[in-house]
Amino acid sequence: QVQLVESGGGLVQAGGSLRLSCAASGSIFSINVMAWYRQAPGKQRELVASITSRHNTNYANAVKGRFTISRDNARNTVYLQMNSLKPEDTAVYYCNLNNVGMDYWGKGTLVTVSS
Numbered sequence: 001q002v003q004l005v006e007s008g009g010g011l012v013q014a015g016g017s018l019r020l021s022c023a024a025s026g027s028i029f030s031i032n033v034m035a036w037y038r039q040a041p042g043k044q045r046e047l048v049a050s051i052t053s054r055h056n057t058n059y060a061n062a063v064k065g066r067f068t069i070s071r072d073n074a075r076n077t078v079y080l081q082m083n084s085l086k087p088e089d090t091a092v093y094y095c096n097l098n099n100v101g102m103d104y105w106g107k108g109t110l111v112t113v114s115s
Contacts, residue, residue, distance in 0.1 A: 006108065034051055040092075068083075
């Protein structure tokens, strides 16, 4: 059984920063992809950023240059550093792990950016 636990969400003013963390536990293969998705009210869930176990990264155009994804393989933890936050970044952020072809999700953490 794989579990993902996110932390670090909250309320921040526009232009501010937040750092999200997601710790994975259970039977995790060493080669995997971890990612952050987000879902704003009334919108579909979208990919924010992903990172492979070899630290190759991919970002959505909307967050390039502002967000940085990183991971600690020894701790099975992925991070999302979010800088220069905008009100349109307001959403529930979900951690995702693709492990041996199966997708696992965290429960989500709310990020609210006030203008």
